[in-house]
Amino acid sequence: MPELGQSAVDAQDLALFEGLLAGNRRELAKAITLVESTRRDHALRAQKLLDAVLPHAGRSLRLGISGVPGVGKSTFIEALGLYLIGRGHRIAVLAVDPSSTLHGGSILGDKTRMELLSQRTEAFIRPSPSSGSLGGVAAHTREALLLCEAAGYDIIIVETVGVGQSETAVAGMTDCFVLLQLPNAGDDLQAIKKGIMELADLVVFNKADIDPAAAQLAAAQMRSALSMLHPASPNWKPPVLTLSAMRKDGLVEFWQTIEKFRTTLGASGEFEARRRHQALAWMWQLIDAGLRSHFHQAPAVMSELQDTTAAVEAGRMTPAEAARRLLDISAG
Numbered sequence: 001m002p003e004l005g006q007s008a009v010d011a012q013d014l015a016l017f018e019g020l021l022a023g024n025r026r027e028l029a030k031a032i033t034l035v036e037s038t039r040r041d042h043a044l045r046a047q048k049l050l051d052a053v054l055p056h057a058g059r060s061l062r063l064g065i066s067g068v069p070g071v072g073k074s075t076f077i078e079a080l081g082l083y084l085i086g087r088g089h090r091i092a093v094l095a096v097d098p099s100s101t102l103h104g105g106s107i108l109g110d111k112t113r114m115e116l117l118s119q120r121t122e123a124f125i126r127p128s129p130s131s132g133s134l135g136g137v138a139a140h141t142r143e144a145l146l147l148c149e150a151a152g153y154d155i156i157i158v159e160t161v162g163v164g165q166s167e168t169a170v171a172g173m174t175d176c177f178v179l180l181q182l183p184n185a186g187d188d189l190q191a192i193k194k195g196i197m198e199l200a201d202l203v204v205f206n207k208a209d210i211d212p213a214a215a216q217l218a219a220a221q222m223r224s225a226l227s228m229l230h231p232a233s234p235n236w237k238p239p240v241l242t243l244s245a246m247r248k249d250g251l252v253e254f255w256q257t258i259e260k261f262r263t264t265l266g267a268s269g270e271f272e273a274r275r276r277h278q279a280l281a282w283m284w285q286l287i288d289a290g291l292r293s294h295f296h297q298a299p300a301v302m303s304e305l306q307d308t309t310a311a312v313e314a315g316r317m318t319p320a321e322a323a324r325r326l327l328d329i330s331a332g
Contacts, residue, residue, distance in 0.1 A: 009052045010045055017052055023090075023152040025124050032126055035143040050143055053150035058275075060092075060149045061262060064170035066160045067180030072206045073159050074113035076180060076245035081117045083251045084155055092124045092153035093117070094144055096160055124153060142173050142282055171199040172278055175271065176261055178202045181222070183215040183242075198229055200238050201261060204254065209244035216242065235268045236261060298330045 009017045016034075019027030035046040067073055074095070081091040093114070117123050126144060141158060148156050160170045171177040179200040197203070203222055208215035219240045231237055239257055243250025265271040295301060308326060311317040 008048055010048055013045055013049055017049060020053065020147065020151050021056060025121075025151075028124060028147060028151045029126065031147050032128075032140075032144045035140045035147070036128065046143070050146060053147060057146040057149035060154045060156045061176070061258075062145065062174040063155065063157045063258070064160070064174035064177040065157055065180065066170055066177070067206075068182070071180045071182050072245055073180055076204075076206055076243075077157055077159055078114040078117040079245040079248050080251060080254070081114070081123055081157070082120070083248070083255070085120055085122045089155050090122045090124075090153045091117070091155050091157065092148035092151075093126070093157045093159060094141055094148070095125060095127045096141065096158075124148065124151070145173065168199065172281055175265075175274065176201045176258060178204060181205050181218070183208060183211055183218045197226060197238075198232060201232065201236065202238055202254075202257060203240045205240070205242045206245055208242040209247050209249065212242075233265065233270060235264055235270055295326075295330045300329045300332075301326055304329055 013034075016027050016031055020031050031049060034042055034049065037043065037046070065073055065077060077093055077095075081093065084091055095114075114125055118125050126148075128141070128144070145156055145158065156174075158170050158174055177199055179196065179202070181203060183205050203226070205215050205219050205222075219242050222240045226238055226240065241250060241254060241257065243254060245251075262271065265274070304326065308317065308322045312319055312322045
C-alpha cells in the first residue's frame with residue numbers, strides 16, 4: 001500500500017518524495033530547487049510534492065534569526081547548530097542571501113561562514129537568493145521549511161538578510177523570533193520606533209566578550225525599553241540575554257530560554273494558534289500573488305497598459321482612474 005500522500009506525486013518525482021522522507025540531503029536540495037523554479041510545469045509538480053509531504057511536516061521547532069549585518073548571525077547559528085547536534089537534534093538552516101545586483105544570483109556566503117556546521121551529516125544548510133523579494137526572505141522559504149520538516153529536521157532556523165521588512169516576514173513564518181543586537185550599536189529606542197522590538201520573542205546581545213560591561217549595560221537598557229511596550233504574547237515577556245557565539249558562551253542559557261518559551265506558549269495553546277494564524281496569512285499572501293500574476297498576464301491588460309501608464313505619467317489621467325480601468329479590464 002502506498003504511503004500517505006505518495007499516490008498524489010507524479011511518477012517522475014516518486015523517488016524524490018521517497019528520498020525526501022528518508023532524510024536524504026541530496027533529494028531535499030533537489031526538492032527545494034523544484035519549488036523555487038519559475039517554470040509553470042515545475043510549479044505544478046512542486047505543488048503535488050508539497051501536498052504529499054504536508055502530513056509529514058509540522059513537527060519541528062521553527063526559529064527565526066534576524067539582526068543587522070555584522071551582528072554575527074552566521075557565527076551564532078553555527079555555534080547553536082553544533083550545540084544542538086550534540087544534544088541529538090537534526091538542524092536545517094534556510095539562509096536567505098542578498099541577491100547580486102549584477103546577475104540576480106545569490107552570493108551564497110553562508111556555507112563558507114558555517115564551514116563546520118555544513119560538514120555535519122545532521123545539518124542541512126540551504127542558501128537561497130532573496131531575488132528582491134519583499135522582506136529579504138526568499139519567495140519560497142515557507143515551502144522549503146515544510147520540505148525540511150518532512151525530511152526529519154526537528155529544528156529549522158530561518159536566517160534573514162536583516163534589512164527592511166525582513167523581521168516582519170520571518171516572524172510570520174516561525175514559532176520564535178530571535179533578534180540579535182550589538183552591544184555598542186547606539187540608541188536601541190530607534191529600533192523600537194520601527195516596531196521591530198514588538199515582534200521579538202527573545203533579544204540577544206551577541207559579541208558580549210568584546211566589552212562585557214557595555215553588553216550588560218545595553219541589555220539593561222533594552223529590558224527597560226521593552227517594559228514600555230505591549231508584548232506580542234500575553235503569556236510571554238521577551239527576555240534579554242547576552243552571549244558570545246565565537247566563544248560558545250551563553251548557548252546553554254539561550255536554549256533553556258527557547259525551551260521555556262515553547263513550554264509556556266504550548267501550555268496556553270498559543271503555540272498552535274500562532275501556526276494556524278500563519279497558515280491563513282500564507283494563504284492570503286498566495287492569493288494576492290496569484291491575483292497580481294493573473295493581472296499582469298491578461299492579454300487585454302497588456303494591450304492597454306502602455307497607453308494607460310503613459311497617460312498617468314503625463315498627468316492626463318489620475319492613478320485612481322487608471323487603476324480602476326485596468327482592474328475592470330482584467331475582470332473581463
